[in-house]
Amino acid sequence: MSSVDLVDTHESERVTSGRIWLTGLLAAAFWMASAALIVWWPDATRRWPMTQGLANVCLTVTALIVLAVVMGRWSEGVARRARPSGAWLIALPVLLSLWELLTAKLGLLPVPFFAPPQALLDVYVDDWPRLADSLLHSAILLGSGVAVGAATGFVAGVAIGWSRSIGYWLHPVLRILGPVPSTALLPLCFFLFPSSWSASLFLIALATWFPVTVLTWSGVSSVDKAYYDVARTLGATQRFLIFKVAIPAALPHVFVGLFMGLGASFSILVVAEMMGVKSGIGWYLQWAQGWAAYANMYAALLIMALACSGLISGLFLIRDRLLAWQQGAMKW
Amino acid sequence: MVSAHMQSRAHSNLTQRSAGLALRIDNLSHGFSFEGHRLPVLERVSLDVAPGEFVALLGPSGCGKSTLLRLVAGLEPADSGTLLGDGLAITAPDPSRVVVFQDPTLYPWRRVWDNVALGLEAQGLLKTTKGKVDEALAKVGLSQFARAYPRQLSGGMAQRVALARALVNEPRLLILDEPLGKLDSLTRIAMQQELIDLWQRQGYTALLVTHDVEEALLLANRVIVFSDRPATIKAEITIERGYPRHRDDPYLLDLRKQILGLLGLGERW
Numbered sequence: 001m002s003s004v005d006l007v008d009t010h011e012s013e014r015v016t017s018g019r020i021w022l023t024g025l026l027a028a029a030f031w032m033a034s035a036a037l038i039v040w041w042p043d044a045t046r047r048w049p050m051t052q053g054l055a056n057v058c059l060t061v062t063a064l065i066v067l068a069v070v071m072g073r074w075s076e077g078v079a080r081r082a083r084p085s086g087a088w089l090i091a092l093p094v095l096l097s098l099w100e101l102l103t104a105k106l107g108l109l110p111v112p113f114f115a116p117p118q119a120l121l122d123v124y125v126d127d128w129p130r131l132a133d134s135l136l137h138s139a140i141l142l143g144s145g146v147a148v149g150a151a152t153g154f155v156a157g158v159a160i161g162w163s164r165s166i167g168y169w170l171h172p173v174l175r176i177l178g179p180v181p182s183t184a185l186l187p188l189c190f191f192l193f194p195s196s197w198s199a200s201l202f203l204i205a206l207a208t209w210f211p212v213t214v215l216t217w218s219g220v221s222s223v224d225k226a227y228y229d230v231a232r233t234l235g236a237t238q239r240f241l242i243f244k245v246a247i248p249a250a251l252p253h254v255f256v257g258l259f260m261g262l263g264a265s266f267s268i269l270v271v272a273e274m275m276g277v278k279s280g281i282g283w284y285l286q287w288a289q290g291w292a293a294y295a296n297m298y299a300a301l302l303i304m305a306l307a308c309s310g311l312i313s314g315l316f317l318i319r320d321r322l323l324a325w326q327q328g329a330m331k332w
Numbered sequence: 333m334v335s336a337h338m339q340s341r342a343h344s345n346l347t348q349r350s351a352g353l354a355l356r357i358d359n360l361s362h363g364f365s366f367e368g369h370r371l372p373v374l375e376r377v378s379l380d381v382a383p384g385e386f387v388a389l390l391g392p393s394g395c396g397k398s399t400l401l402r403l404v405a406g407l408e409p410a411d412s413g414t415l416l417g418d419g420l421a422i423t424a425p426d427p428s429r430v431v432v433f434q435d436p437t438l439y440p441w442r443r444v445w446d447n448v449a450l451g452l453e454a455q456g457l458l459k460t461t462k463g464k465v466d467e468a469l470a471k472v473g474l475s476q477f478a479r480a481y482p483r484q485l486s487g488g489m490a491q492r493v494a495l496a497r498a499l500v501n502e503p504r505l506l507i508l509d510e511p512l513g514k515l516d517s518l519t520r521i522a523m524q525q526e527l528i529d530l531w532q533r534q535g536y537t538a539l540l541v542t543h544d545v546e547e548a549l550l551l552a553n554r555v556i557v558f559s560d561r562p563a564t565i566k567a568e569i570t571i572e573r574g575y576p577r578h579r580d581d582p583y584l585l586d587l588r589k590q591i592l593g594l595l596g597l598g599e600r601w
Binding site: 224226227229230231232233234235236237240244245248249251323325326 | 425426427431435440442450454481497
């Protein structure tokens with residue numbers, strides 16, 4: 001098996017350093033065409049700011065792709081990293097041009113509700129301090145909530161899975177409180193907690209806590225009993241059985257719980273920021289919508305998509321590190 | 333330094349008890365509750381195993397041999413009867429009595445080396461005895477695989493790692509619960525030889541459960557034949573042959589016929 005792998009690598013190395021990356025050149029041409037369309041096709045309804053800026057972004061991408069093509073001739077690392085995205089690098093300028101045509105150039109979509117791409121760029125250039133501030137506040141709130149929820153969920157899950165008496169008291173709480181959508185508790189928590197921020201922190205923690213607890217518990221209780229027998233005959237203490245047998249064996253489940261908890265925490269965060277917390281990306285969305293600043297809303301949504309995706313990717317990165325012993329685990 | 337070490341070794345052999353554990357099983361009975369009533373598994377079993385002896389337990393499938401091993405390992409308390417290791421009651425698991433199970437049950441998240449180190453780590457001895465882990469791996473011929481994960485091993489290799497994990501604790505009683513049951517016949521023959529070699533070198537007492545009559549005859553000093561559940565001892569056969577033994581030795585073939593007869597398979601063979 002390993003010899004086959006070796007042959008494969010050699011094959012691809014020879015190919016990448018040998019031939020010119022034609023898909024890359026094609027992608028560069030598409031990006032350049034997009035830039036031309038943006039600059040030379042006249043706007044339909046009004047003259048949009050940052051049109052030239054958007055074209056410059058396209059030209060920058062063109063230059064980067066050309067650079068990758070040239071570097072790929074010399075550096076296998078560059079070639080190997082750039083090549084898989086070839087088709088997407090062509091699809092993106094096509095989609096961008098389509099968006100540009102439908103909004104700025106032909107005015108087919110109603111104007112205040114559908115912003116052209118240069119309007120988003122305009123927002124990033126003009127309003128970046130407010131966006132960055134919102135992102136930071138969201139990150140602090142989400143980070144604290146998820147950290148508290150994941151930590152308590154992990155401990156609770158191990159405790160329920162391990163100790164019958166703890167399970168006796170925690171299990172009913174878990175069954176009643178866990179499935180309640182945290183958003184339903186939002187009005188109550190805003191009333192009970194000293195600040196809307198602490199209320200949101202609690203709810204984000206709760207939304208993370210539930211799946212992490214359930215999955216950790218299921219992980220601990222599904223550990224093969226033979227693992228405990230082996231450790232016991234070798235002189236293991238209770239402490240060893242928990243920390244060196246139960247928890248490592250349960251870790252794959254724990255990561256599924258963390259993944260679900262993180263997903264749930266995103267929606268709580270946004271709802272909480274829309275309803276009470278006076279900062280953050282959810283608040284920005286609400287604020288932009290209130291001013292009918294739809295371009296700002298799209299700009300914030302795009303940032304949020306990238307940030308959430310980045311967090312999930314980070315989680316999977318940690319999982320792949322910790323669970324390197326697993327074979328054929330899903331790739332994010 | 334080497335000679336001093338050898339001397340102290342020889343000295344300790346003279347003054348201390350031997351490497352093997354003396355096992356005494358007296359009137360042992362055990363059962364499980366199954367759907368509300370009690371299912372007897374062992375019925376008044378008595379057996380003495382001398383230090384350094386290799387005893388094989390044979391019997392019909394499900395007769396309670398493995399239960400006996402779990403009791404001897406201290407994994408479960410017996411319902412009634414006496415279990416003594418060197419005259420002391422066996423009440424809990426102890427690293428001097430190590431079990432090798434039918435499945436290797438290696439921890440998939442630990443590399444081979446860390447799996448072998450498990451016992452020493454659990455007892456808090458690992459820091460001072462790291463060399464023992466390397467030694468044990470070398471003993472079973474897997475030194476090059478120290479950094480591998482269990483999923484990268486074949487069945488025979490995994491079972492050899494399990495053996496190394498047991499031996500690193502220098503057990504005085506090695507409990508073997510069909511350790512070769514799931515291996516292919518070639519690996520099995522090779523590992524039977526290894527089991528004998530290791531036992532002869534280390535001098536521990538060995539208790540082997542197997543379904544393979546030939547395996548019992550090749551390895552053991554004494555074969556105990558159990559009845560169907562609840563298990564009672566049906567026969568004890570002492571094998572008066574040194575090692576290495578040959579599977580086509582007429583003496584062993586004769587015993588084999590005798591044992592198969594006891595297990596109710598006599599006519600068909």
